[in-house]
Amino acid sequence: MSHSQENMLPLKIKSTYLHEDKIEPRKYQVDIALQCIAKNSLVVIPTGLGKTIIAILVAAKTLEISPPSSKVIIMAPTRPLINQHYETFLQFFTIPEDQYAILTGKISPDDRPKEFRSHKMLFFTPQTLRNDLVSGNYLLDNTSLLIFDEAHHASGDYPYTMIADLYETQNPDGTILGLTASPGSSQQAINDLCLNLHIPSNNIHIRKRKDVDVKGYIKPMDIYKIGVNLTSLMEDVRKVLYMILEERLRYLSQLGFLKVHTDKLYEKIIRKDLLELNRKLLAIIQGDGEKTGAYKSLSINAQGLILYHMLELVEQQGLDVLLKYLEKLQKDAHKKNSSKANRILATDPRIRRIDLELRKHYEFEPNSLLHPKLKVLKSVLSDEFSKNPESKILVFVKLRASVKNIVKKLESSQTIRPVRFVGQATKSDDDKGLSQKKQIEILDKFKQGIFNVLVSTNVGEEGLDIAECDLVIFYDVVASEIRLIQRKGRTARHREGRVIILYCRNTNDEVYLQIAMNKLKRMQRNLQNPQTKKKSEFSRFTVKKGSELEKEVKGRTQKKQFNLVDFVNTQEQENHTKVLEQEKEGDIILNSNLDMKYGLRKNLNAASIEFLVKQSEYSLVVFEKILIQIIDPRESNKSELLKFYEEWKTKFELVVLVIDFIEFKETFLDENRLLKQKFVDFGKNKNIQIVTIDTLEELFFLVKNVFDYNTQRSERGM
Template sequence: MSNKSDKEFFEHPLVKPNKMQLREYQKSILATAKEKNTLCVLPTGLGKTGIAILLALERMRIPESKILMLAPTKPLVNQHYKTFLEFLNIDEDKMQVLTGEIRPTLRKVIYEEKTFIFATPQTIQNDLETKKLFLNDFSLLVLDEIHHSIGDYAYPYIVKKYLEQAKDPRILGLTASPGGTEQKIKEICENSGIEAVEIRTEEDQDVSAWVKEKNIEWVSIELPKSFIKIKQVLDEVYKEKIKKLKSRGASRLRTKRDILELQAYLAKEARKGDKSAFGGLFLAGQAIKLEHSIGLLETQGIGVLESYWKKLRKDASKAGKALVNDKRVLNAMRMSNELYEMGSKHPKISKLCSIIDQQIRAKPNSKIIVFASYRDSVKEIYETLQKIDRAHPVMLIGQKEGLSQKQQIDVIKDFESDIYNCLITTSIGEEGLHISSADIAIFYEPVPSEVRNIQRRGRVGRVKIGSIIIFITKNTRDEAYYWTAQRKEGEMKKTLSKMKKKNQI
């Protein structure tokens, strides 16, 4: 049960009255964040942004200081801007969403004049590199979705510059899903200047009362015999390539990642002048293309597979050319094309239509999100749902896939405003977005990443009970990916509990 203080509104001259409630766990996390650069791991929908807002107010006590809040996508940046506006009694003129679309000379003026800057890390990195931005006066750097702070992502670079330049630095990192291993979480902390970790899980006593219930249902899909026939042909060729790679000394080749790692190693050896590596590279290239083709057939369907094969026919690499000239692969392509011409689709499509049709008939005001990993699948789902009475679908895809940042924001706004009731999205819709009114999320396929799995689930049930439906095609990569994500998520929970007990970085 929540105590009395959980129900009281937070009072502050810069917070709008009767607007913000501060729960006990938020107070505890905020107390740490005031003193140290903090990583806040908190389940989706439990007030990470609220903690950032209150820490920003605390840091604003430092004279002439500024706040910089970063997020990986423009829609998410825009969302944070709107949330700060919603809760704070601060002139809108002091806040600015900054994008690369704003001309450089104007960006420089914005940095000087505005108090709150909301941006994507790429824009900030570019302006730091070209010296349009200096971080001297920024007293708080908020890194949303901080699990990105690995490898060559922009966050580590920005943190380094921030700690070098800022007169009085403070960093707050936010995520619901930092990753499965202690090593990865430590890497994130090291890359982000983190000094303290505040972890809460859904099982924690001070959090569990606030977690919204989610109903999860798994829908098992049978792969049609016509699909299995094509799969058997491709499997035969794939196994042959793997066998040849193993005969060259490669041992562990169970997953696509294993083959990709082998390919990277062989490419490195080839660059050093090892001519024997070229044969292995050739085979690995073919194996990856075959594995991808089988995966598309099993989990996405003929239309998506045909799109991939169209690209493969234009592939200039030796591996690609040799593959499309293999008689067995040509036979698989012929069978696939025949099914495509007949209008054959993956059985997931008809199941999806049935679920959405029933949902809208039963509850006409329903809001539905469909997650699919491939743009071609998103398009196919969109075109099919347009034929359903009272279904008003819209696609949310990334910039590379054809939607500008402004269009992405407009799509989310229109979905929230009931212009559309079915949002079909690629991975851009998975992360952080507060699509509060979604009743159902349908995963067109499971994803093997524990981070993406948690992010997808977080898009529903923020203000009421939400339902999640996961499509799993029997005896395919869908099953393997589902169990991989479950295992990784279990490992992540154990890691977080262990780190929480030790309270170590």
């Protein structure tokens, strides 16, 4: 077999929109993509298994069944990731580059509508698209596919949620595709994600590392956990901070704002509890009710949050990082706009003693302030480079201040060539962000081996084209299973990889690690075989039998000239997945120019009715013998209509003219009713089957009933 034959795309996924000689999709990618066409879907597969290729296949097939002028929108949370998608789509699609546009906040809002209308392939940051849609700069009625990369962000007030809502309203036939490696640990989180993106829960397509069709593409990944102990100095500082924190918690408890009663409140109350209390106290202060103790409690609560941050620095980052924070606290306390909480803590004699003690150690014994994890990190890196000098290592760190600190400490080694990698925002003069250009430059140098250790904040977790890493190190632990998955995904793509998690024993670090691992296990359980679960309550693409909608549509339609009673199918169709096969004629043929407002592509797919989309003079044809032609009431000339009807009658056993009044706007009083009556009379006089429709649901109801009736007749041999 020749190389060109080996690389040929499967027949079902062939597309004029794809460079067949450039793309080599894997079987599982094709299988998943075919199940996502014309159906809102969520794809959950491990990082490195090619979610973008699946998106490309779905985009190509979606464009084939959509009007020629339709668009595809690809969204991702960051500009670098958007640029990455732009390059990938451009590489594999046959669509010329002048049809591509990147629309981010960098493009003027005044220029974006023109850019949107003049391009076919659009790459957005979600905030930009949401802002334009809210401003009414353009609609999504001509967008056939909306791709949400890193779809797990679709929660709360993140733009993904509003965009999905607007899209469903503006384009009934549009398709949503969500991509993620980590949808969330709980069943509720997964359900919420699907609900926010309007994805039926039986349209989740999952692959895990151990699945037969993907495991051959994933290299082994070993995960190691290395625990360290706090130093005696760290223990002493922590005890004092807990003592100060306990006083604040007890005050809040005595006023009834904290419902926990125990000897050591700091063992039961976590930072999240104080964040929630902060919201409640603000609501009390802004409300009309009793405010006794609320103002002081708000300040006490703020002090508690600062103390929790200090404790986190001690346990996770080191006393040297805490010292820098205390210096900033003292400096901020002297500013005019300083908060009361800042001033109180900065002048607390115990905090000042900690500050003085740490300063002494910094002057005479600076290494005593370093976190024990740093020593382990250096040892692990040195050992790795002694065995494999060409290794590339990614170190994830929670705080930007620690990134800078760790890079500085590692630079003294001859074999370790570290580089700082953070986001674009500038925090201070000492902590400047990296421009997108600088980020790309650093990643290129990392790939080339100029740097061999990338010390990164969470900006390196999602999607960025970071070189394959031999080793990923978590310098600190995050309780989020989503971030755990994103970090792990930076290794073991094309060769064996390792993950090392550093944590501090008998601290919240250890607790967070256990929480993250448990959440990860729960997520794997909750993602088992969603297709076998009970049909989701938000599967809303069919007119349900017996529903008020069916009764209303059926009642209105039966009163019209075309009698549908013979076409009603009393049996519900099961919602099986059927593949759109290009080489096979469908039961229904749709005109590729058919307006997406009707939602027919998605509704037919949801009803498991096979259809083919192609250029045609007819709106849609059922079983090659029934024509359903959609007519604009304002553009129809009766003499031409009669001429066409006489021609159509010779080709089809039944011709139904559907007069579309869905968006009809009257130019004079009662025009709608009078025009409908003219069409009805015209049909009666000429023996033409005419149906006027006022809602989108009526058209699908008509098509489905015609299809069901003729299917039954065929089965009975009539």
